[in-house]
Amino acid sequence: MPQGAQPRDKVTIIEIADAAGVSKSTVSLVLTGRGSVKPETRERILQVMDELGYVYNRGAANLRNTQSKIVGLVLNDLSNPFFAEFAIGVETVLQMAGYVAFMANTSESVVRQSQVMRMMREHGAGGIILCPALDTTAEELALASGPETALLVAIRRLPGVAASSVVPDNVAGSARITRHLLNLGHRRIAYLGGMSSMVVRQDRHQGFSEAMTKAGVAIDPGLNLECMPTRDGGFSAMSSALALPNRPTAVVCYNDVVAIGAMLAAARRGLVVGRDIAIVGFDDTSEARHVSPALTTIAVDAVGLGERAAAMLLERITNRAAPETSHVGPAELMIRESCGAYQHALTAAG
Amino acid sequence: MPQGAQPRDKVTIIEIADAAGVSKSTVSLVLTGRGSVKPETRERILQVMDELGYVYNRGAANLRNTQSKIVGLVLNDLSNPFFAEFAIGVETVLQMAGYVAFMANTSESVVRQSQVMRMMREHGAGGIILCPALDTTAEELALASGPETALLVAIRRLPGVAASSVVPDNVAGSARITRHLLNLGHRRIAYLGGMSSMVVRQDRHQGFSEAMTKAGVAIDPGLNLECMPTRDGGFSAMSSALALPNRPTAVVCYNDVVAIGAMLAAARRGLVVGRDIAIVGFDDTSEARHVSPALTTIAVDAVGLGERAAAMLLERITNRAAPETSHVGPAELMIRESCGAYQHALTAAG
DNA sequence: CTGAAAGCGCTTACAG
DNA sequence: CTGAAAGCGCTTACAG
Numbered sequence: 247m248p249q250g251a252q253p254r255d256k257v258t259i260i261e262i263a264d265a266a267g268v269s270k271s272t273v274s275l276v277l278t279g280r281g282s283v284k285p286e287t288r289e290r291i292l293q294v295m296d297e298l299g300y301v302y303n304r305g306a307a308n309l310r311n312t313q314s315k316i317v318g319l320v321l322n323d324l325s326n327p328f329f330a331e332f333a334i335g336v337e338t339v340l341q342m343a344g345y346v347a348f349m350a351n352t353s354e355s356v357v358r359q360s361q362v363m364r365m366m367r368e369h370g371a372g373g374i375i376l377c378p379a380l381d382t383t384a385e386e387l388a389l390a391s392g393p394e395t396a397l398l399v400a401i402r403r404l405p406g407v408a409a410s411s412v413v414p415d416n417v418a419g420s421a422r423i424t425r426h427l428l429n430l431g432h433r434r435i436a437y438l439g440g441m442s443s444m445v446v447r448q449d450r451h452q453g454f455s456e457a458m459t460k461a462g463v464a465i466d467p468g469l470n471l472e473c474m475p476t477r478d479g480g481f482s483a484m485s486s487a488l489a490l491p492n493r494p495t496a497v498v499c500y501n502d503v504v505a506i507g508a509m510l511a512a513a514r515r516g517l518v519v520g521r522d523i524a525i526v527g528f529d530d531t532s533e534a535r536h537v538s539p540a541l542t543t544i545a546v547d548a549v550g551l552g553e554r555a556a557a558m559l560l561e562r563i564t565n566r567a568a569p570e571t572s573h574v575g576p577a578e579l580m581i582r583e584s585c586g587a588y589q590h591a592l593t594a595a596g
Numbered sequence: 597m598p599q600g601a602q603p604r605d606k607v608t609i610i611e612i613a614d615a616a617g618v619s620k621s622t623v624s625l626v627l628t629g630r631g632s633v634k635p636e637t638r639e640r641i642l643q644v645m646d647e648l649g650y651v652y653n654r655g656a657a658n659l660r661n662t663q664s665k666i667v668g669l670v671l672n673d674l675s676n677p678f679f680a681e682f683a684i685g686v687e688t689v690l691q692m693a694g695y696v697a698f699m700a701n702t703s704e705s706v707v708r709q710s711q712v713m714r715m716m717r718e719h720g721a722g723g724i725i726l727c728p729a730l731d732t733t734a735e736e737l738a739l740a741s742g743p744e745t746a747l748l749v750a751i752r753r754l755p756g757v758a759a760s761s762v763v764p765d766n767v768a769g770s771a772r773i774t775r776h777l778l779n780l781g782h783r784r785i786a787y788l789g790g791m792s793s794m795v796v797r798q799d800r801h802q803g804f805s806e807a808m809t810k811a812g813v814a815i816d817p818g819l820n821l822e823c824m825p826t827r828d829g830g831f832s833a834m835s836s837a838l839a840l841p842n843r844p845t846a847v848v849c850y851n852d853v854v855a856i857g858a859m860l861a862a863a864r865r866g867l868v869v870g871r872d873i874a875i876v877g878f879d880d881t882s883e884a885r886h887v888s889p890a891l892t893t894i895a896v897d898a899v900g901l902g903e904r905a906a907a908m909l910l911e912r913i914t915n916r917a918a919p920e921t922s923h924v925g926p927a928e929l930m931i932r933e934s935c936g937a938y939q940h941a942l943t944a945a946g
Numbered sequence: 947c948t949g950a951a952a953g954c955g956c957t958t959a960c961a962g
Numbered sequence: 963c964t965g966a967a968a969g970c971g972c973t974t975a976c977a978g
Binding site: 269282287310311 | 947948949950953954955956
């Protein structure tokens with residue numbers, strides 16, 4: 247607060263009007279920027295606000311005019327760097343547009359999810375970007391959501407939910423990375439990680455299956471292994487896969503986290519990943535680049551998805567009549583070391 | 597919305613009162629839980645709310661009673677996993693207490709920082725947890741903050757700012773990891789990374805100096821190297837250090853990110869980290885465990901710091917008379933491979 | 947370009 | 963335990 251100013255507790259529009267010698271309507275006009283106020287009056291008012299340390303009370307303003315410039319972001323797992331990057335994208339776009347974001351982490355709990363969504367609505371969020379917790383059902387969401395709040399579902403699509411959506415191209419990405427392994431000469435390829443109840447797993451596994459089938463390679467049902475999408479899950483599932491009598495020569499993992507767990511299991515077993523066995527992931531989190539050997543994976547541009555999600559939600563908020571839309575983001579193959587492509591090239595050359 | 601309910605646009609307390617056959621005061625009483633309402637009346641009101649799809653308008657409520665149950669979280673770099681973990685801690689505690697959090701990422705921009713802090717205040721945040729951007733000054737902050745908003749500074753302390761603070765024990769942590777290297781027999785130890793203008797760097801370097809001095813080891817000013825706290829910065833600075841005529845045998849890095857860059861530079865030069873040279877970090881981000889060799893570093897419990905920050909802020913919000921407090925969190929040595937302790941033990945045994 | 951008045955959805959004393 | 967009235971800080975037509 248500038249020196250000389252009185253540290254009043256609550257400076258309101260009325261005190262500004264008094265000090266500037268105008269009515270409070272005029273002050274409101276410069277605040278909203280709607281009506282046209284004489285430039286010198288405007289300047290004087292602005293200066294008085296500064297002197298008195300005035301803070302615009304948007305809660306009061308919203309009470310009168312609805313539309314709030316607040317958006318909620320509900321994340322299922324902020325500890326996953328993928329979602330942190332997604333959040334950065336969302337928040338950047340929101341900030342540029344003059345919006346402010348509520349953020350909540352549900353840790354995959356549908357209960358917490360309902361709670362935070364309700365809280366955000368009560369606090370006047372005009373829209374919510376939801377990365378749904380694992381067991382989210384369409385009915386629950388219909389209750390947690392409401393007509394005053396625009397809803398956008400991100401990352402995990404939710405069949406049967408009336409909302410816009412932003413998801414990466416899981417099917418195409420998975421097909422692409424599977425083709426990559428097929429091109430490298432692999433035939434016994436396992437699909438590892440995630441639970442078959444997860445929509446994302448279904449999509450990614452579908453891409454895997456399509457690529458295998460299109461290449462005329464039989465899929466061994468014994469090489470379809472489920473596990474929780476964690477490092478530990480990947481470790482256990484991979485250990486099982488390696489204990490198989492006729493073990494796979496390549497493994498397509500549900501995501502990077504599972505792949506890193508799988509790499510650990512292979513190393514523990516004395517295998518050199520990228521030479522003795524190929525392992526690939528999905529997401530391209532920053533860890534993928536830093537593990538050794540570096541992980542071949544699918545980049546989905548988490549930041550870009552976040553930006554797109556925010557832009558689409560803003561569009562729906564400002565234009566309530568706009569139809570629900572869905573966006574499927576790119577999925578790009580990042581060839582690194584864990585697939586053995588580099589070694590393969592050397593062998594081919596020699 | 598349950599079937600049978602009219603999808604009215606805005607259900608207010610008045611419509612609830614009418615439908616339940618009571619006055620709106622009574623409805624307000626069950627909403628706030630303050631007065632005592634006859635249990636059956638209460639039940640009936642609650643049921644009507646559910647049927648009509650009522651959403652409590654906290655903006656309107658706050659207008660009357662001040663105190664808002666909203667808190668702001670301003671992060672300087674959400675892409676750093678350390679801050680994502682910190683945010684998780686903050687948000688968990690806030691959620692438990694029935695608060696909702698605004699979140700903003702400044703990307704080290706003081707301009708964005710001022711903007712988002714003002715926005716949060718305008719939207720009625722009762723307090724703000726700030727991880728300040730690099731060039732934040734006490735004066736700017738005094739302007740961006742205000743008497744209605746409790747301020748808590750986290751991670752980077754800000755000399756001269758009247759606010760509670762939560763920071764890790766940078767001095768002790770740095771001294772501890774330096775002692776670890778001294779115990780391993782190192783004498784030519786470099787301090788690498790960060791800019792001397794950063795308060796965190798000053799604290800960590802102080803811990804380094806104290807440990808060296810206490811051990812009676814001279815500090816070579818030529819082995820104090822600054823760089824931006826990024827992977828690339830660490831890479832360049834380490835390259836310079838290795839080009840020195842009498843190069844260090846061990847390197848204490850400003851943080852994990854710098855250390856990982858430094859490890860890359862050493863490897864590029866043909867050195868085996870942990871055998872030919874020791875490199876250690878600070879923070880214990882998840883990457884530290886996954887690089888190869890695994891990074892010896894200082895764990896500061898980011899989640900715990902976040903929880904503590906939130907708890908302290910809540911305390912100040914509910915009890916405005918409470919004095920400002922500061923908390924210094926633990927700093928624990930995580931011995932892994934990059935310091936060569938394991939190799940050292942083998943040698944000693946043989 | 948400016949002023950007086952009503953109202954947004956709620957809470958808070960104050961009567962009953 | 964319940965009702966009528968005032969007011970929180972702002973915006974919005976409506977006059978001037």
